[in-house]
Every structure is written in C-alpha cells, then in structure tokens.
Amino acid sequence: MSKTWIRLGTALLLAGSLLWFHNGLDNVAAEDQSSAFTMKSDVSTVKAIEQFHVTIEGSGLSEMYAYDVTLELPQGMTLVDAEDLLPGGLSVAPVVKGNTIRYGSTKSGNADGENGTQALSRFKLKSSTSGSASIKLISVKSIKKTTTGLVSTIHTIQQTVQLTITAGNNGNNGNNGNNGNNGNNGNNGNNGNSGNSGNSGNSGNNGNSGNSGNSDFGTTIVTEEMGGSQVRSGRIVIPAVDRVQAPLELLQSWSSQNTSAVMVVVVGKATYSFPLSELSSAALRHALGEQADEAVLTINITEANEELVNKAEQEAAKLGTTLLIKPIDFEVFAETPNGDKVPLTKFAGYVPRTFELDFDVEPENMVGVYWNEATGELLPVPTAFRVVNGKYVAELYRKGNSAYSLIRLDKHFTDLNGHWSQPLVESMANKLIVKGTPDQRFEPDKAVTRAEFAAMLVRALSLDEAGAKTSFYRYKWTMA
Template sequence: MPPFFCFHSLVYYLLINMVYNPLIQAIERMIGEDYNLNKLLRKSLSIIMALSLVLSFSSVAAAAPGKIKFKLWSIEGRPGQSIHVTLTVDLPADNLFYEYTPYVDSSVPITEAYWGQWEDDGTRVQMSIRIAEDAPSGDYPMYFDLDNMWVKKGTTRENVAFTTDYDTEDGVITVKKQVSVGHTSGSAGGYVEVPVSTNSTEPISAYKIKIPYDSSVLEVVDVTAAEEGMIYYEDEEEDDVLVVEWNNNDSSVLLTNRELFKMKFKINGDTPSGQQGLPAYIYTFSDEFGEQLSGVDSQIGYITITENQPPSAGNVNVIGTPQIGETLHGNYSYLDAEFDEEGVSTYQWYRANNAAGAGEQPIAGADAKTYVLQSGDKDKYIRFEVTPIAITGAGAGTPVKSAWTGPIGVPTYQVLYEANGATQGDVPVDTTAYETGQEATVLGNTGNLVKTEHTFGGWTTDEANLGTIYMAGDSLPIESMHRTLYAKWVVNRYPVSFHSNGGSAVPSVTADYNSLIAEPQRPTRSGYSFNGWYKNEELTERWTFTSDKVVANTMLYAKWSPNSQGGGGGVPTPSEPSEQSLSLLINGRGESLAKADTKTENGRKTTVVSIDEAKLESELNEEKAGGTLTVPVAVLSDSVMMELKASTVKALQHKDMVIELQTPSGTYSLPASHIDLAALSERLGSNVPTEEIKVRLKIAKTSEDQEKAVQDAIAKEGLTLVGEPLEFTVEVSYGDRSAEIESFSSYVERSIVLPGGTDAYRITTGVAIDPDGTVRHVPTKIIAENGKHRAIINSLTNSTYAVVWHPVSFADAARHWAKDAVNEMGSRLIISGIENNQIKPDLAVSRAEFTAIIVSALGFKSTNEAVSSYSDVSASAWFSGAIESAKSYHLVGGFEDGTFRPSQELTREQAVVILMNAMELTGLKQKHSLSSDAMQRLDSFTDTQEVSEWAREAMAIAVEAKLVTGHKDNRLAPQSYITRAEVATIIRRLLEQSNLI
C-alpha cells in the first residue's frame, strides 16, 4: 500500500478519535447531560456523515470499468442496531494514478458513525453506523456528496489533476419497523412507569402485545393508552405475562411513530438491586386498513432497580410561644422516595444552655410531638428531633433536629380595667407586667368614671358584677392569664312613700331606679272604699303598678270614695273582693280585657284569669307582627292560671307574639308559636276539633308534699335552696280530656322572684327537679329588679324549678388560667370533679364526657331508653342517657359502622362542630352566619391549614362568635385533643354569648 494512502488513513483515524468525538462530547456537556447532540441532530433527520478519505495509488486492476466508479451498498437494520455500510471503488484498467476523497450524506437518525480501515488495494471500506433507538421506520437514501468529494488522476503521482470523469452509485439504509420497551429505573418498594412505543411510519389502527415480567419482583398497577380508543389489558399473573390490546374503536385515530402505551409497576420492597428485563411479543399489529403488518421486530426494555430508600424529614421546626407553661409543637414534613407511608416516627426534645447548643441534653420523658415548657426550662434553649419511620420498605431514616428556640421566658400578664357602661370618665391604666403568683394592687376610680343613676361600688371580675368585689388598695392574685376588672355600678335607689289620706298606714318601700314596684297591701278607712294610688295630691294622675317606674323619690296618694249609709246607720267594713278587673298589656298598651277570680280552698289561694277573647282578638287585628301580650296579676296567690281558646292562640301566632304571664312569684314567657295545636289535638284523641281546644298557662307554688320532695332532692345533691320552687305548666284540654306540653323545640323563658334581702353572692343557678327526683342544671342568669333579685331561667321543658346556691372551688385549678370557668361550670352542676376535689383541668376529654357536659350545660333532660342507638354504648352506661338526649336534639351522631366510640378523645375541631349544633339550638348561630369576613378571620391564624375541610365552617363561626379565640401563639390547634379546662371555657362562652347565663 502506498505511503500516501497510509498517511491519510492515519490522519483520518486521528481526526475521528482526537477531534470529532471529543468535540461532540464537549458540545453535549454545554447543552446538558439530559440532551445529547445526537438527539439534537436527529430532530432534523439530516445527518451529514462528512467522513472523507484521501487515497493515492496506481490503477492496475485486470478487469475494470472504463472509468472510476464509487458505490454505496444498501443495507437494513432496526433502531438501536449497529450496521456496516460498504463503500467500494471500481478502478479502470488505464495504469493511471488516482487520488480521491469521497463524502457521504444520509438523513438516517444515528447515534454514532465512523469509518473502518480501507482494504489494502484502497477499493473497499466499511462505515459503522448505530441507528438511533427512536429512528422512524422507512428507507433513508445514502448518497455521495458531489459538491464536496473530489477525484484526481494523472500519469504519475506528481502530475495528477482534478477530474469529474467518474461514476457514483447511491445506496439505501432501511430502518425496520419495531416495537420498543423503554428503559427506566426505580427503587425497591417504589413505582415506575415504562413506555412501550413503535417507530412505524405506517399508521397503526390496532395492536396486541404481550410483555413477560417477573411477578416476584414487579406488580402491575395500571396500563394507560397514549391515544384515544379502546384499551384492554389483562395481568396473567400465573404465567407472568401482561397482555395489552388496543384498537381505535372505528375512529379516525391512527398511531404513527410514537408511544403506544405506558405500564405502571410497583417494585416489591425486598427486591435486590439489579436489572429486570421486559421483552415484547407482537401478536397483532394492524395497519389503517386492518391488515396485519409483517416484519415487525421488538426491542427488549429493562428496569434498573436500586435499594429502597429510607424516609427523610424536612422542614423540621418548632412552633409555639417560648414561655413556661406554653406548649411547643414539633413540626416536620415526612418524605419518602417510594411513597411508603409513615409509621410510628419517634421524637425527642433537647435542652441547652445557649443558642450554640452548649450542654445539650435530651429532656427525660419528652418524647412526644408536643412539649409543655417547665419551670426548669427558664432561660434555656429547646429544640425538637424527629426520626422518620416508614411502615414498609427501609424502616428508619436519619434523625433530624430543628434549630434552637429560646431563650425560654416567663409569661407576664396585665390587669385591665373596663368601664362597664360608664357614661363618662376614664378607666385606670396599670402598665405593670405581672408573673403568675404575684399580686397586683387594685386601683381606684382615678379617672372619675360616672354612670347615670348609678353609684360606683368598686371592681368585680365579671360584667354582671356577680364576682368578688375589689376596692382600691386590695390585692388581686395574678393567675396564668390577663385579669380584667369591671366597674361595679350600684343602681340608685329611691324611697316610695304612701300617703293614705286618712286611711290606715302603708309602709314605705325602696326601689331601684327605673324599676316597677309591687302594689302594697291596700289601706282601709272606715266608711270609705279605696280607689287606688295617685301621683299627685289632686288625685288626677293614677299610678299604674304594671307600667309606671320609679325614677326619683316618690310619694303616692290614696283615693277614697264614701260608702252609702245603711238603715242601721252603721258603716260596713269592706271585705277582700274575690274578683277584680285586670288590664292586659298589648305591646305595653293597657287594655281592660280581663278579670282575675281568686278563691281559697284547703288553705291554698288560687287565681284564675279569664279574658274577653273576642275583644282581645279584635285588638290584635290592629297590631303589627311581633310583640308581647302581658297578663300582669298582682294578687298574691299560691297558683295563677290563665286560659285561652284555640282561636285566640291562632290570632297570637298569626301576630308572632309572646304570651307573658306575670305574678309576684314569677313570670312565664311563652311564644305562641310553640303551641302546636294540630299535634296537641292528636294527643287528646281522634276526632278532636282543633278550634275546641283550650290552652292553660299556670305558675304555681309547690304543695307541702311537693316542696318536701324538692328539698330532699336538692339536699341529696349537696345544694342549698334559695327562695321557693315554682312549677310552670302548659296544659291543653277538650272536655274531660287533657294533656301537658312537656317539652319545646327551642328555649322558653321563665323567671323566679327571690325573697327581698336575698344575698346576691349566695345565688348560683337554677335547677329543674324532674318527677323522679333528678336535679339538673338549667341555664340561669340573675338580675336585680325592684329591690329584689330575679332568676331568669331558659329551658326546653316544663317542670318544677328552683334556685340554689352551690359554690365550688377545685383545688387543682387554684392557679390555672381557666380557674374562673371551671369553678363556675362546677358550681352550676355542668362539670363534675374527678376525686378529692380535683378537676384535672389539662386532662383530655372523651366523646362521651363532652356529650354529657354539653347536655348538662344546655339543661337537657336525659333520655332513659332501654336500648342504646349505638352498638358500643350499653344502655346501662352512665353516659347513655346523655348521648341519646344529645342525639334527639341533633347535637351528635355516630359513625358509619353504627358505633359512637365514647372513649375516643375529642379534638378541638370535633368539639367545635358539636358546639355549632348547640349554637343553632340557642339561636347564636343565626347571629353569626358564615361570611367571607369570618373565613378571612379564620385564615389569620398560623395553622388554619390544619383545620379539616369538614370543620372549617364550624370553626369560622365559632371564631366569629368569640367562642374560640385560639392559643396565645395565634394557633387554633384543631388537631389537638380538647382539655377539661378548654371545654369549661368554651361552654361558658357559649352560654354567655347566647344570653343564657
């Protein structure tokens, strides 16, 4: 072989291996590891192989053509296959010298190409080409680049010259049709998706392909088609074969050179590292006419399996106020590459001396997700560590710690003062920051607060002024909360004197400003009849005891009329009338439409009020909707009853009015709408005409036997009776048939007037005494009126009611932030202690306990059913009656499996959902309907994203109604278990905001 040929072959080899290949690699690095140059070139489908050879030798062939000829030989291959393209040179027998440089072009997509070595005579060489794996099928022309190639010839090497007198013959590279399974990687326990595609440029209308796989390693999860049509797959686990069929469902969809479908596998968690092959077997491959395509190859794919990765924890941090007594919450994100679910991850809290972690030590017993800061943490730094643990796969990850939180401080609190209705002046301001256990000195009325017709009487711990009174200079203990003191306003009292104008003396009384007074005992005067009390000496302005109020020192004057003289000349002494006229108040306007008939029998005085109902109904026609019909009975009787016909009740219902029966002992306010005449008619029996029903309202003192039973029941509960018990009843009748209305769907108000001189600080709440002797709390508030105290009771039932004193002070709540709430709820018989006068305020509450507490708070009557509604609640369980009662009022419900899960601890958001149902019953929800403002207020908390979707509305309304205020770190903590202290606080707020206490 001539030296020149050898030299140029060497140069070519060096160019390819030292210049071309390194250049390609450098460009690939600039473009990026995931996008190589061959991919970029294949997008144009025009790759110039641009590989030249320069040769020089003498033509000495024995049999050759008339002129030099270059030929490319055709070849076929499949994607991803390396093929060898042959280039031959036929030399003429002219004994001339030739030099030539052939250039070859082709549009076939390739991943690599290089020339081999020329044969010794320089007439044959092979080019190695690797067809790209995604090369579309078809014939790709391969031809000589005549613009760049050149040929020289001459008689000697020294006199060769360029010539175009040569021939070329082009070739073809045929890329065969193929179905290819892709390559991917995944870790044991994870999921992988493997594509299956074709390079066919002929349209495909249907296919059926089988993919063998190892079921001990892989589990088929899903198969999804890349295009619309009808796909069907069957996992033949016994044979370890996945069969996939698709057709275009007689549509215009045809598949060409693209992905066919994608297989999703789950890799078994205990699979060792390695490769799993996925071959493909083609059963059907139909063209657009439904004809089977032949000569379709398949390309095996594989999954590279790596070890299952352990879980990790990210975003590890601590949320909470760094103050003693506060709860810190450890936060983190659980991450797992294979989506293995989290198991029981472990936690640990650490304490250090400074922010650099000096002296770091694990805190004994602090191995939960939350940590309550202790006194020993003062001035220290705290951090949280989590070790993530997965249920399956690689179990435990690496422990991860948060940054340090600190220094831990001591919480401080303020004493705030409220004017509580003052009309002028300023409240005192105490700027001192107090720690728990310290005492504040109570300030005086330094800002000269004034309230019209009231006198400043110091400060109390509640707006109603029922709590402890603090005067200037007194010591106020600081608990774990801000303390608010409210100005106590004592209403001005004025004397009311009675000038009897010659009659018997009538004692003076004292009355609160702007209050009513009861009519005193009538005076007597020989020879005269008493005609009432008047405001002036001229006796022209009559005083009406049901509407005139005392606003200043008052003198009332008696009016008399002389009696006629009888034949005997004596003057008769008037006796107490058994019947007297009575003025009804229609929205405050007096009308003489009734009379009161009083009789005494067996030592008990009974008053029956009869109404001119025709006139009353006529008067009601002129009234606007809404208002009150007041029936004031001033007679001191043991029992007062009024009766109404059904037509009058309907007239009152039409005007949406309240029937209010007033007596010196108490008041009954019953909305007419609460009297369901149709239902009552059915209770009285069949064929009872509704219009013939009569309705009776009655307020009665208990009989001697009843009172003894009430006193025994109250004493048994350790309560002290205040005043007399009263029985409130509503009865319907038709002829000799009668029935009582025992319960209502919403609250009905009644009141009990307590004896004069009753100490306001020895009144706790009202209770209902059921016929079986059960004593239960009913929502009650105490107000001062006419120099006496009145207990306003709201209840859902008719019963016997009494007012009691029952002070409670739990020992373990003495310095707790919820001291006032738990003690008040205990005093009201809503929450019971556990043992040894302990309330355990920070103990989590179960579903059964919360239900029993809210039933007691709302004054429900427990249901005594022989059978429980829930499979896991025994009818004999102590909480069964409370659960059934709460269920009947739609406060609680069970689970889909028929259980109630009474011992399951309740989260804050679960409690709020039940609370919203109670708000609907008390009418509080209607005042705080859901609005965009409420949702925005909810979003102001830092952990609002933790509120479950089903609880967001209830939580927003509870926040809007100020039943839930969040923790001091501006967190709602919806997933935390609610404690007994928190329950007492929100129940107290519910009753207060609903105006029930």
C-alpha cells in the same frame, strides 16, 4: 368535627370566658398605667324616686379588651339597670353587695381593643331619700390586649360625684288607681294608693290592671280585648293570681298576626313567657281531635306541693346546699269541652321564666335548677341575672316545664389550687356543668373524652339526657 359541634363548643367557651373574666384576672401582671377613668352624672339635682344616669368613661386607652368597674352608692340609693357601652362587649349581670356594685364587660376572640376615649358603662340609679348624696367610683380594672396575651391593671380612682336629692311630689294622683274598678279585677287599682309616698304616686296607674279580664276563683280568663296593641308589640302581658285560661283559637289568631308574639303571665314575683307559636303544631291539633277549635289553653303557676318540696330539699342537701326559693311549678295544657287534656311539656325553643329575688346575687355561684321527675334529681338550666327597678331578677331558660328553684354552691377541687383553669372550672362546677371525681379532684390536665364533653353540653344547655344519643361519628382529617 361538624360545624354544629364547633358552634356549641364555642358557646361553652364563650360562657366560660365571661365567668373567668368576672372572677377577675388577678394572676396576670399589671402594667397599663396610661389610662384614666372618670364618672359623670347627667344631673346635679334630682327628685327622690326619679331615675338618673351616671356614666363611666375611659381616656388614654390602649387596646382595652375588657373592664371591671366598682361603684359605691350612698344609703337609700339603688341600682335600676346597668348598660354596657364597650363596642362588641359581652357583659354579665352586675354584682350588688350592700352598697357596692361591680359590673364588667369583655370582648371575645380576635376582636381589637379600644383606643383613645370611650364610654364604658352607664348606670341607671334612683334614691328613695332626699338630701345630699355622694356616689363613689372606687376602682376600674382594665384588661389590655397585647401580643403575648391579656394584661390587667387595677386603677384605684376614689372619685366622688355629689348630687342634691330633693323631696318628691305628694303623689296624690296615685288615687287615680281606683279607676281600675272598670274591670272585673279592678280592685287591683287600689294599688294606686301607694302614690302617697313621693313620686311613687304614679304607681296608681296600676289601676289599669282592672282590664285583666274576668276572674273566677283565681282564674284569669283571657279575652280578645287584652290583645290590641300588645299583639303588635309581641308581648301580651296578663296579670293573674295563679291560673290563666285562654281560648286556643284566640291565641292562634294572635300568633298568626305576629309570629313572634309571647303571652307573659305574671303571678306574684314570677313571670312565664309562653311563645304562641308553640300552639301552631299539627300534632297538637291532632291530639285534641274534632274539638280542637273549642279547646282552652290553661297555664298554672303555683308553689310546688309539699311532697315535691321535700324531695327537692333532700336532693339539694346531697349537693351540699339548700333551695334559695320554694320551688315554683309551671304547668301548661290544652283541654277540650269534653274533658280531654293534652299537656304541653316540651317546646321547640327555650321558654323563659323569671323570679324577682329579695336577696343579693352572686352570679358566679348561683344557678337555676328544675326537678326531673323521671330521675328524681335537681338539674341545671341556663340562668341569667339582671337588675330591674333595683331588684335582682333570675331568668331561667328551658325547653320544657317542671318545678324550678335556685341554689348557691361554692365548689372547690383539691388539685386545682394555682391552676390556670381554677376560676373557670369552679364556676362551671357551681353551675352543675362539671362534676369532678368523688374524692373532690378534677384532674385538670387529663384529656376530656367525647362522652364527657357531650355530657357537659347536655347539662349546660339543659337538654333531655334520656333522649341524648351516645354514639359518635369518627372523622379522619387529611391535609391537602
């Protein structure tokens, strides 16, 4: 078997291991009673809206390989971010349900477990209300590495950290946001008026979005002035209504200054991070012809048309679910002054797009999907969830453009009850990586063929099924 197949197989197994871990190890015997866990806050008093941290620490650890923490927050307090501190740990997005947060991490392979005292995770929080607040560490599930396998113990903690939340400033400085009028889109600076609610007055700085360049009927024109230090940082953020246009020559110049630079287009609750290195191909210049130096790149981020939405909803219904968000269409093309258009639909690397969500997330049951125009299907894409400023954000990765949405599935197979692979297989089924049989069976003890394994890789990595090769090399293994 080639090294490439081994690496891809390992990646799938690792992803599966994380899903399996996050669903819990409830069937493993519990025996580690020597460990203790505590929660500490970096402040005892904090102003409303200001961010602070609480840290979960373990002591008396013995070969700790993984953990799963459950916290309870008071009303008005939200999670801003979660950080894994387990050395060599691989974490998944925190699961937020109401006021409860679950977060965990696991090592992989033959990594050694942790011993003694170790900080496990740090949570960045903020409160929108003043008064006395109690944060409760409900429990910690510790997973210990032994010579016979992994052993889990659920430690019921019920520790409370008390904080005093004081009222924030008047935030009148937020009115400075009106300075955004210096730009042609400067009216966005009026967002600064939101400063009238506590420290959120600092959001008046949004007035700087007045620099977002010229606007013509929803089109934001990218100018050289927007680059500056952003080019050096590698992230050129461009707020827009629904369309961005930029001279191709300017973007190629930025790419030559920083080969890893991306242009991050922000439209409402969606972002699109376009790698400028995609514009350096000789094929693109050849397709644009003599007017390549005068071409303009256009990026459109819009809600899909009604016809496509109806088709996507019908396909979601066939999968036994509904669309969680209305499909968002991403389109990129280069155009010359004489009207020649060259669409950019496939890329060398994975291009991320994000959606800010207004609902709780179940990472093990949700997946991003894209509309495959050629087959008329909703197909899965690699999807990650994270928390930003107290809101869940879905990140969808794919080497191409289309219309994208999210779905939630709750798949079960009749012949998996009690089987060791059940949590992993059902999580992968919820992400459309495995399918099972038409009669809702999975046949878990049946050997996987090379074609079936290849199909799982194609779906897991969102590869182009139409272009996938179906032939295999046969290897003969010999022992020296």
